[in-house]
Amino acid sequence: MGSSRLSRNRKALLHKVRYALRHPGRVPAYVRRSARDAVLRVKFRGDHVGYYRAVMASDAARSAEAAVGGGPSVKRWTWIGQMQFDYLVEHGLAPGHRMLEIGCGNLRAGRLFIDHLEPGHYYGIDISPDILIAAKHTLVRYGLQPKLPYLTVADNLTFDFLPDAHFDVVHAHSVFSHSPLHVIEECFAHIGRVLKPGGFFDFTFDRTEGEEHQVLHEDFYYRTETLVGLASKHGLAATFMEDWESRPHGQSKIRITHAEVRADGRVKADGQVKADGRVKADAP
Numbered sequence: 001m002g003s004s005r006l007s008r009n010r011k012a013l014l015h016k017v018r019y020a021l022r023h024p025g026r027v028p029a030y031v032r033r034s035a036r037d038a039v040l041r042v043k044f045r046g047d048h049v050g051y052y053r054a055v056m057a058s059d060a061a062r063s064a065e066a067a068v069g070g071g072p073s074v075k076r077w078t079w080i081g082q083m084q085f086d087y088l089v090e091h092g093l094a095p096g097h098r099m100l101e102i103g104c105g106n107l108r109a110g111r112l113f114i115d116h117l118e119p120g121h122y123y124g125i126d127i128s129p130d131i132l133i134a135a136k137h138t139l140v141r142y143g144l145q146p147k148l149p150y151l152t153v154a155d156n157l158t159f160d161f162l163p164d165a166h167f168d169v170v171h172a173h174s175v176f177s178h179s180p181l182h183v184i185e186e187c188f189a190h191i192g193r194v195l196k197p198g199g200f201f202d203f204t205f206d207r208t209e210g211e212e213h214q215v216l217h218e219d220f221y222y223r224t225e226t227l228v229g230l231a232s233k234h235g236l237a238a239t240f241m242e243d244w245e246s247r248p249h250g251q252s253k254i255r256i257t258h259a260e261v262r263a264d265g266r267v268k269a270d271g272q273v274k275a276d277g278r279v280k281a282d283a284p
């Protein structure tokens with residue numbers, strides 16, 4: 001990822017004008033999204049989940065594949081799902097693990113996790129009933145009924161309906177890129193309870209090295225140290241996943257663990273993670 005991309009403020013007028021000149025074909029879609037944003041932010045004042053659920057309803061009505069990002073192309077949908085799956089398998093996701101996917105969408109990656117895991121070991125939650133209906137169609141399309149995955153609509157990230165210390169792996173791809181900080185904090189405040197000791201929670205985010213900003217109420221750009229600091233406030237350790245950066249995805253990835261366990265599974269003596277999200281090299 002180039003450094004100019006990481007310092008860019010997409011909210012700035014100059015950026016918008018330059019972008020429109022470079023991509024005139026994308027202007028009508030941006031105007032449509034802005035008009036929708038204006039209506040929805042009045043309707044759902046302060047209720048981000050309600051707002052984003054309405055965005056998903058509107059996007060999913062056009063195309064479920066496009067609603068989860070990357071455009072309507074099935075080839076791209078398949079490729080992004082495969083990239084998520086391959087990464088977690090390389091990091092040890094095994095059939096016996098129990099997995100929670102936050103913001104599972106229409107199972108772009110979930111269908112591969114479900115196929116890989118033992119029956120009943122996959123739990124997908126999402127705020128959007130519309131995308132979960134599309135997720136059920138994905139289950140049928142790929143013949144995954146015998147795997148009996150759980151798919152549940154959520155209206156917050158407290159996980160209050162889930163058991164303690166249950167999940168080996170929690171995954172959230174392109175969810176916090178659409179979440180204000182208070183939603184991420186709610187997740188951090190509660191995820192430790194449902195995560196098994198030694199388990200991990202990976203999430204992607206849109207990273208900026210400049211000013212933190214948002215585009216409409218849909219896309220949010222954070223500095224790594226903001227998210228690392230927030231995790232630490234809730235007794236969690238956060239590791240910036242350098243090996244994800246080489247994948248052509250555009251977002252960055254952070255791994256959350258209980259504070260005493262490092263991303264590589266080793267116990268940390270000092271629990272320290274540097275401000276840029278990397279575990280201190282001298283930690284044992």
Ligand SMILES: C[S@@+](CC[C@H](N)C(=O)[O-])C[C@H]1O[C@@H](n2cnc3c(N)ncnc32)[C@H](O)[C@@H]1O
Pocket residue numbers: 049052056067068069102103104105106107108109125126127128131154156157172173174175178179183
């Ligand atoms: C860009 S899509 C990605 C879907 C899926 N993770 C994937 O990679 O295909 C984001 C998904 O997160 C869901 N979402 C957004 N905010 C959420 C929240 N606070 N809790 C649960 N799901 C959320 C959206 O409804 C949407 O399905």
